[in-house]
Amino acid sequence: xxxxxxxxxVPYAEQAVEKGVKVYQLNIGQPDLPTPKxxxxxxxxxxxxxxxxxxxxGFLDYRQALAKYYRNNGVEITTSDLIVTTxxxxxxxxxxxxxxxxxxxxxxxEPFYANYNGFSTAYGVKVVPVTSYLEDNFSLPPIEDFxxxxxxxxxxxxxxxxxxxxxxxYTREELEKLRDxxxxxxxxxxxxxxxxxxxxxxxxxxxxxEFEGLEDHAIVVDSVSKRYSMCGARIGCLISRNKExxxxxMKFAQARLSPPTIEQIAAKAAMxxxxxxxxxxxxxxxxxxxxxxxGLNAIPGVECPMPKGAFYCLAKLPVDNADSFARWMLAExxxxxxxxxxxxxxxxxxxxGEGKQMVRLAYVLEVEVLKKCLVILEKALEAYPGREK
Amino acid sequence: xxxxxxxxxVPYAEQAVEKGVKVYQLNIGQPDLPTPKxxxxxxxxxxxxxxxxxxxxGFLDYRQALAKYYRNNGVEITTSDLIVTTxxxxxxxxxxxxxxxxxxxxxxxEPFYANYNGFSTAYGVKVVPVTSYLEDNFSLPPIEDFxxxxxxxxxxxxxxxxxxxxxxxYTREELEKLRDxxxxxxxxxxxxxxxxxxxxxxxxxxxxxEFEGLEDHAIVVDSVSKRYSMCGARIGCLISRNKExxxxxMKFAQARLSPPTIEQIAAKAAMxxxxxxxxxxxxxxxxxxxxxxxGLNAIPGVECPMPKGAFYCLAKLPVDNADSFARWMLAExxxxxxxxxxxxxxxxxxxxGEGKQMVRLAYVLEVEVLKKCLVILEKALEAYPGREK
Numbered sequence: 001x002x003x004x005x006x007x008x009x010v011p012y013a014e015q016a017v018e019k020g021v022k023v024y025q026l027n028i029g030q031p032d033l034p035t036p037k038x039x040x041x042x043x044x045x046x047x048x049x050x051x052x053x054x055x056x057x058g059f060l061d062y063r064q065a066l067a068k069y070y071r072n073n074g075v076e077i078t079t080s081d082l083i084v085t086t087x088x089x090x091x092x093x094x095x096x097x098x099x100x101x102x103x104x105x106x107x108x109x110e111p112f113y114a115n116y117n118g119f120s121t122a123y124g125v126k127v128v129p130v131t132s133y134l135e136d137n138f139s140l141p142p143i144e145d146f147x148x149x150x151x152x153x154x155x156x157x158x159x160x161x162x163x164x165x166x167x168x169x170y171t172r173e174e175l176e177k178l179r180d181x182x183x184x185x186x187x188x189x190x191x192x193x194x195x196x197x198x199x200x201x202x203x204x205x206x207x208x209x210e211f212e213g214l215e216d217h218a219i220v221v222d223s224v225s226k227r228y229s230m231c232g233a234r235i236g237c238l239i240s241r242n243k244e245x246x247x248x249x250m251k252f253a254q255a256r257l258s259p260p261t262i263e264q265i266a267a268k269a270a271m272x273x274x275x276x277x278x279x280x281x282x283x284x285x286x287x288x289x290x291x292x293x294x295g296l297n298a299i300p301g302v303e304c305p306m307p308k309g310a311f312y313c314l315a316k317l318p319v320d321n322a323d324s325f326a327r328w329m330l331a332e333x334x335x336x337x338x339x340x341x342x343x344x345x346x347x348x349x350x351x352x353g354e355g356k357q358m359v360r361l362a363y364v365l366e367v368e369v370l371k372k373c374l375v376i377l378e379k380a381l382e383a384y385p386g387r388e389k
Numbered sequence: 390x391x392x393x394x395x396x397x398x399v400p401y402a403e404q405a406v407e408k409g410v411k412v413y414q415l416n417i418g419q420p421d422l423p424t425p426k427x428x429x430x431x432x433x434x435x436x437x438x439x440x441x442x443x444x445x446x447g448f449l450d451y452r453q454a455l456a457k458y459y460r461n462n463g464v465e466i467t468t469s470d471l472i473v474t475t476x477x478x479x480x481x482x483x484x485x486x487x488x489x490x491x492x493x494x495x496x497x498x499e500p501f502y503a504n505y506n507g508f509s510t511a512y513g514v515k516v517v518p519v520t521s522y523l524e525d526n527f528s529l530p531p532i533e534d535f536x537x538x539x540x541x542x543x544x545x546x547x548x549x550x551x552x553x554x555x556x557x558x559y560t561r562e563e564l565e566k567l568r569d570x571x572x573x574x575x576x577x578x579x580x581x582x583x584x585x586x587x588x589x590x591x592x593x594x595x596x597x598x599e600f601e602g603l604e605d606h607a608i609v610v611d612s613v614s615k616r617y618s619m620c621g622a623r624i625g626c627l628i629s630r631n632k633e634x635x636x637x638x639m640k641f642a643q644a645r646l647s648p649p650t651i652e653q654i655a656a657k658a659a660m661x662x663x664x665x666x667x668x669x670x671x672x673x674x675x676x677x678x679x680x681x682x683x684g685l686n687a688i689p690g691v692e693c694p695m696p697k698g699a700f701y702c703l704a705k706l707p708v709d710n711a712d713s714f715a716r717w718m719l720a721e722x723x724x725x726x727x728x729x730x731x732x733x734x735x736x737x738x739x740x741x742g743e744g745k746q747m748v749r750l751a752y753v754l755e756v757e758v759l760k761k762c763l764v765i766l767e768k769a770l771e772a773y774p775g776r777e778k
Contacts, residue, residue: 001486004643007445028442035440043651044433051424051619051655053417056396086475086623089645097390102491102513118644124491124513230440232650234475254393255507256478260649261621262432266440 001121005114005347005360012330013341022338023330024373026361029164029311033229033284036277042269046262054261056253058084058237062268066237069271073196075209081241083249086259088194088223088236093119095219095238098248099188100125105153106190107146111138111314111348111355113164113192128154129350134316134358137305138166140174143181156188156219157181162195162205165314165348165360167289167307169199172206179208182217188245189214194223194236195310197278200286203308215241226311228270229281233263285311288363288370295374296361299381301388311363314345320386322346322359328384335379338372357388390510394503394736394749401719402730411727412719413762415750418553418700422618422673425666431658435651443650445642447473447626451657455626458660462585464598470630472638475648477583477612477625482508484608484627487637488577489514494542495579496535500527500703500737500744502553502581517543518739523705523747526694527555529563532570545577545608546570551584551594554703554737554749556678556696558588561595568597571606577634578603583612583625584699586667589675592697604630615700617659618670622652674700677752677759684763685750688770690777700752703734709775711735711748717773724768727761746777 006028013023057063063079070077085091092115100106102124108116110129120127130145132138146157157178162169182189191208199205208218223236238249289306293313296304301318319325323344333339345358363370381387395417402412446452452468459466474480481504489495491513497505499518509516519534521527535546546567551558571578580597588594597607612625627638678695682702685693690707708714712733722728734747752759770776 001637001640001644003640007643007646010444030442032439034438039440040435040437043435046429046432048429049423050421051428051621053419053620055399086479086649087646090475093645097511115644115646118640122486122641122644123511231442232440232647234647234649248390251390251392251507252511254396255390255504255511256476256482257396257504258621258623260475260623260652262651262655263649266651 002117002347004118006343009326009330009341012327016330016339020337021334024338024340024365024369024376026365026373027341027343029226029362029364030231031226031229031311031364032366033281035230036228036270036273038272039228039230039266039270043262043266046265051261053258054264056258057250058259059264059268062264065268065271070209073207075207077209077239077241081246082237082239083246083253084259084264085236085238086256087225087234088192088221089115091221091236091238092116092192093122094249094252095190095221096120096123096125097252098245100155103153104155105151106156106158107149107154108158108350109141110350111165111345113160114347116158117350127350131351131354132166134303134305134314138163138168138314140170140177143177146181147185150185150187154187156190158190158192160192162198162309164195164310165312165343165345167310167312169203169205169309175206175208175211179211179214183213187217188219189217190219190221192221194221194226196222197227198285198311199309200282200289201308205309209239217242219245224267224270228273230266230270233266234260235263235267285363288367289313291367292361292363292370292374295371299374299378301381312360313363314358314360316358318381318388319357319384320388322357324386325384326359329380333380333383335376338376340373340376391506391736393507395732398715398719398730401716405719405728409726410723413727413729413754413758413765415754415762416730416732418615418751418753419620420615420618420700420753421755422670424619425617425659425662427661428617428619428655428659432651432655435654440650442647443653445647446639447648448653448657451653454657454660459598462596464596466598466628466630470635471626471628472635472642473648473653474625474627474642476614476623477581477610478504480610480612480625480627481505481581482511483638483641484579484610485509485512485514486641487634489544492542493544494540495545495547496538496543497547497739498530499739500554500734502549503736505547506739516739520740520743521555523692523694523703527552527557527703529559529566532566535570536574539574539576543576545579547579547581549581551587551698553584553699554701554732554734556699556701558592558594558697564595564597564600568600568603572602576606577608578606579608579610581610583610583615585611586616587674587700588698589671589678590697594698598628608634613656613659617662619655619659622655623649624652624656674752677756678702680756681750681752681759681763684760688763688767690770701749702752703747703749705747707770707777708746708773709777711746713775714773715748718769722769722772724765727765729762729765729769
């Protein structure tokens with residue numbers, strides 16, 4: 001089991017905090033935006049006498065609400081095309097267990113959300129990476145690179161759209177290329193769409209569920225975590241029109257009995273979040289992104305492409321090793337009593353040696369704090385003994 | 390992935406309900422007892438603006454509360470000896486992933502909680518059963534039977550105490566035999582103690598954590614689900630004094646980010662449940678058990694040993710196949726507009742052919758309902774075409 005690059009530095013951060021150092025957490029996608037009031041009110045008004053299990057696929061009324069949500073987003077699915085899961089994490093875990101046996105392979109463009117590694121390893125599934133590059137804004141690598149890696153053990157191609165950790169938003173043309181390939185080679189196309197609401201500059205997210213001809217191939221992983229700033233709820237879902245996939249995934253769902261009850265009630269209430277909430281969120285994230293990315297590129301030696309979605313960016317730093325740098329920032333550095341926690345990007349790559357100079361930053365803190373973080377980063381890069389000459 | 394015997398009949402039950410038949414659910418361990426008021430009040434009084442992730446090991450204050458709970462129960466552990474999980478289910482899943490690689494073996498006395506199969510299969514772990522028998526009240530099989538099955542791939546012995554589905558409560562002598570064996574053969578001893586509070590006739594549950602010399606061997610799976618009638622919370626934990634186990638399990642914990650936030654707050658509040666609650670619960674379950682077991686044994690051809698703990702019993706029925714019988718009761722039978730859903734016991738066995746005539750019944754409904762269920766069962770057995778001659 002590989003260690004999570006997002007959380008593995010936590011012990012160092014805890015030590016820093018013990019020493020009285022303020023640690024700004026840009027390592028994890030935990031937004032600081034308030035959870036919509038309708039969600040918290042639903043929790044406060046909960047009317048239960050027994051905190052019972054739900055159906056293993058989730059409460060029916062919540063599944064109905066989800067089907068309506070997707071319908072409003074141009075995707076027609078039924079309540080039996082989806083299973084409510086304990087976070088997007090569990091949906092991914094169910095997908096791996098459902099589509100692959102020990103030794104099977106899944107092709108993933110790298111850098112990718114590091115926990116894909118964890119869920120694959122847990123089921124003995126081999127991750128086959130196709131490298132995308134900072135110089136290309138992490139856009140989809142040539143489709144031939146995917147085709148070249150297909151073997152008789154390949155079960156699926158997995159992408160994250162918009163991308164974590166890249167912030168890249170796939171275009172219709174890119175998705176069509178993937179569609180054609182998975183149909184031709186009879187593979188699953190698994191798409192993690194948990195950041196579907198987070199797109200910028202008037203770009204629109206395109207769900208893989210909108211494409212015709214992919215009914216048997218498309219599997220979507222989703223979650224309410226980021227959409228409604230309710231990461232702690234651990235409510236996600238798995239969607240597929242392929243009945244066999246749902247049938248097998250249900251066995252995994254039944255083995256763990258049910259997703260959390262109260263949090264499903266909260267997630268259902270979240271559906272009534274007013275449109276104004278999302279508008280404010282988009283404005284805020286756009287502002288943060290602009291400040292952070294401009295600020296990063298203004299630091300000598302730092303390179304950071306402009307993300308089109310999600311709330312992450314990947315920055316290349318002028319350091320020997322970004323992992324050592326990130327540790328050093330927590331263990332040995334502080335600027336005016338504060339430091340910054342970032343996620344070393346090496347853990348987002350399956351290819352050994354890739355991403356060594358990169359870190360992922362989540363712009364989940366307010367602009368004034370991000371500005372402080374930029375100063376800290378710049379000072380840290382100046383002071384770091386392993387700075388590239 | 391094997392199907393859950395506890396939930397696989399759900400579609401038949403749903404059809405029965407659609408036809409207007411009342412279905413009494415004795416198939417699943419979902420108690421009908423109210424969740425303690427302190428728990429529901431804590432949810433109502435929740436004071437959050439952001440529903441954030443918790444620490445991957447669970448909130449520190451909840452881990453402290455858990456450590457105190459175990460101390461009060463005679464077990465000294467620290468907050469770093471435990472990881473809060475999404476139900477006992479996830480704790481079991483983490484244990485399998487932590488102690489075993491594909492192809493490794495875990496020895497389990499059968500019949501056992503069917504989902505042990507699911508979690509094992511998911512990780513490619515082979516379940517090696519040692520059969521216990523209804524005639525012996527499902528007590529621990531001879532320790533030589535365990536020793537005989539140990540190979541170089543054996544990683545652990547797993548028991549459930551008190552037992553689901555057997556209701557058996559292991560004695561100190563039995564646990565000592567297991568202790569000696571796992572020390573001598575250097576295995577883990579994994580004990581599912583989620584029913585630790587449910588013991589009857591003044592018997593006391595003995596935790597494996599009380600035994601000296603087992604520090605590196607003992608792994609306990611626990612959950613608040615049954616203790617506080619809050620199954621829907623999905624809050625459990627994994628406990629071990631073996632630091633390597635906790636270190637590896639933490640990687641699984643980090644991959645799924647965190648257990649549910651609100652439900653952890655609820656679980657912490659549950660610690661303040663007054664002692665009177667448990668006393669009432671014990672009285673109620675004792676009564677139910679006595680009524681159900683006596684009633685079952687009074688039906689011609691039915692045999693059911695007296696459980697000493699948990700809230701299940703296993704009954705042998707005079708039928709050709711208990712699985713067919715259970716389906717038939719839902720699909721084709723009703724008595725005065727109602728029927729009963731039970732869990733066929735075959736799914737609790739790894740040995741093919743064992744348990745064919747048995748069903749598990751959970752005495753989680755009130756006595757008056759259990760009495761109705763007994764009448765329905767008796768009538769069903771009379772009418773069932775596959776009745777043993």
